[in-house]
Amino acid sequence: MMKKFKSTAGHTIAGLILALLPFVDLAAQDSQGRTLREFAAQLQPIEWTLIWISICLFGVILYLGYFLKTLAYDKFYASDSGGVSKIVAVGVLTTALFLGSSTEAMAQTGAPADFETTITLMLLLGIIAIQLVVIFHLWGSIGSLLKKPIDRPVDKPYLMATTVWGALWKNMNKSVEIEREKDVLLDHAYDGIRELDNDLPPWWKWGFYITIIFSVIYLARYHVFQTAPLQMEEYEIAVARAEAERAALRATSPDITEETVVFLDSEEDLEIGKTLYVTNCAVCHGQLGEGGIGPNLVDDYWIHGGSIRDIFRVTKYGVIERGMTPWQDILTPLQIAQVSSFVKTLRDTDPPNQKEPEGELYVPEEETSDAEEAEEAPVG
Structure with missing residues (x-):
């Protein structure tokens, strides 16, 4: 054996x-x-x-x-x-x-x-x-x-x-077994209680041995040979990878600014904008734009203007004094344009629990949509 x-x-x-x-x-x-x-x-x-x-x-x-x-x-x-x-x-x-x-x-x-x-x-x-x-x-x-x-x-x-x-x-x-406990009884007794000389169960001993083996491997791997990153190194590697992915994404994203942005009316862009809104904006402005910590987005009153360019600018640069996060380092210009376009579609939706109007009355101007801009572009 x-x-x-x-x-x-x-x-x-x-x-x-x-x-x-x-x-x-x-x-x-x-x-x-x-x-x-x-x-x-x-x-x-x-x-x-x-x-x-x-x-x-x-x-x-x-x-x-x-x-x-x-x-x-x-x-x-x-x-x-x-x-x-x-x-x-x-x-x-x-x-x-x-x-x-x-x-x-x-x-x-x-x-x-x-x-x-x-x-x-x-x-x-x-x-x-x-x-x-x-x-x-x-x-x-x-x-x-x-x-x-x-x-x-x-x-x-x-x-x-x-x-x-x-x-x-x-x-x-x-x-x-209970029938054989007399074989492992110790000689001494205390207050009428006698002690059994049982061995530790094998699962307990093997668990203890495994912890020793694990500690040796862990020490060698992380602190002696340093073949695996510690927590801070893992964090730095993850941050570097995220920065590289973000840079690659920005390199392929259209160069959209607050001066060139237009309303994106395609179903795909608006659906992406809705997803971005629910993920990032709803916590302050409500799931339906009814408002919460931030103002509602469904009426004609706007604090910083209600045009697509105004919404794009506020989303991009934020309003620090009012707790509005700048999203330019988190979202790409295209994503900011998509979520801004979705916000425009919330107007007059009249959701329940709507927050009181804030800001000044905004009179909508005639804005060019993405599709209209494509039609007006010169051919040839």
Whole structure:
């Protein structure tokens, strides 16, 4: 049994080494110039979730494999001729190779972020699927072994379990049966209470061991080798990425100013404007423009003017003294034009709970829409 357990441990160590090799490569830089710290910071929450699920399933495979070998030995004083080692090795090596290949592939492809995320998710789901197959196989093997009769007295309660869950539960707790408590009674007593010399349950001890292992890995990863970013570094990487995305978005956005803006009357622009309004503006001006902290947007009274240019200007630069946020660093000029155009459509909608008018009466001027401007543009 010990020989085969060492064999399984050897497969495990080999798999972990294979999984870590691509990360060693990433410690320098990948084809996109990213270090491992930056690569880790760019993983999406769903990717981290799947990675942790895979790690947990990896632990389940190791435990079930060890339990199956122990069960075979305790029940028949024999192991399974290396079958369990091979099953566990498949799970370990497959996990390691998939993790390694997926990490290295993502490091070298230079693919767009969305495509890279999709490939990573597919690879992680593939890993988890294979791990589940291995777990189901081990589970079935344990169930089959439990059903086999035993023709000798047993001193381990879990051997008498009829279900896999029952056997695992008894093996993880190893509590002494009530009938045998006299065997673990200590000699001393206090106020009529006697103490049992029970061992700590295996699940508790393994949990403690795992925390020690985790702390060592965490210390080495974050503070010794510094292959992963700390919280502030993650924040700085995320901010830099957001700034780059914003710059790219602004570079492709039309150059619209308060002097050139026109009312965007297309259904698509107004729908986008509505979404932007609900997300960013409704908290102060109400879901229907009825007003709240800020003034209502549905009547003919405006504090800073009610033309499309006025609304665009106020949205862009804000009104700090009245608590109006400048949106020029958050929204693109096109988005400001879209939300300003949507605000214009709220006029005379008469929502419930409308706030009292504020500002001066605005007499609408004849404004050129986006479609009308296109018609008036010279041809040729």
